[in-house]
Amino acid sequence: MSHLLVVMGVSGSGKSTIGAALSQRLRVPFADADDLHPEANVAKMARGEPLDDSDRWPWLEAVGRWLADRAAAGTGGVMSCSALKRSYRDQLRHHASETTFVLLEGGRDIIERRQASRPGHFMPPSLLTSQFSTLEPLEPDEDGVVLEVDQGVDAIVQAYVDTMDRRER
Numbered sequence: 001m002s003h004l005l006v007v008m009g010v011s012g013s014g015k016s017t018i019g020a021a022l023s024q025r026l027r028v029p030f031a032d033a034d035d036l037h038p039e040a041n042v043a044k045m046a047r048g049e050p051l052d053d054s055d056r057w058p059w060l061e062a063v064g065r066w067l068a069d070r071a072a073a074g075t076g077g078v079m080s081c082s083a084l085k086r087s088y089r090d091q092l093r094h095h096a097s098e099t100t101f102v103l104l105e106g107g108r109d110i111i112e113r114r115q116a117s118r119p120g121h122f123m124p125p126s127l128l129t130s131q132f133s134t135l136e137p138l139e140p141d142e143d144g145v146v147l148e149v150d151q152g153v154d155a156i157v158q159a160y161v162d163t164m165d166r167r168e169r
């Protein structure tokens with residue numbers, strides 16, 4: 001089975017780290033939505049201003065195209081992308097309906113600590129409040145897996161693999 005995943009969550013939840021580790025474990029291509037932002041979006045976040053829906057729309061289109069290409073090629077893939085709102089996930093599913101969303105869930109304290117220990121990133125910790133208030137949890141009808149971030153990278157990857165094994169049985 002080729003996995004097509006979006007690893008999602010607020011800034012600092014570990015999307016880039018876990019996404020890369022999952023792609024290695026599953027032997028599928030990896031991409032980071034941070035690299036697909038238009039320059040204006042990166043500049044806006046770096047100024048400490050949250051993105052709005054109109055900023056995110058063209059960016060999510062680029063993310064969706066990547067997913068659609070992977071689906072068409074049948075390679076599977078892992079994309080790290082915040083995908084904070086249900087409507088954003090709907091937009092991505094419109095491109096690739098078979099996408100599974102992997103939500104990295106954690107409390108504000110641990111995520112704030114991790115962000116603080118990551119100097120040089122364009123995303124300022126001050127935007128964490130808007131990230132948490134924008135996040136809409138996965139709904140029951142969405143194909144999704146929730147993983148707790150309060151554990152090591154290998155344990156999080158293993159939790160994903162175990163969940164999928166149970167599903168396939």
Ligand SMILES: Nc1ncnc2c1ncn2[C@@H]1O[C@H](COP(=O)(O)OP(=O)(O)OP(=O)(O)O)[C@@H](O)[C@H]1O
Binds near residue numbers: 015118
């Ligand atoms: N499970 C983990 N255990 C310990 N440290 C972690 C874990 N996951 C991520 N980290 C660390 O936390 C920080 C944030 O992780 P990462 O950059 O992957 O998050 P992100 O969700 O991609 O953030 P952003 O969306 O802002 O780019 C990094 O310094 C990373 O090394």
Ligand SMILES: O=C(O)[C@H](O)[C@@H](O)[C@H](O)[C@H](O)CO
Binds near residue numbers: 010034056
């Ligand atoms: O949806 C958003 O608000 C943004 O995309 C952010 O989540 C960033 O992409 C990233 O997570 C910060 O590094």
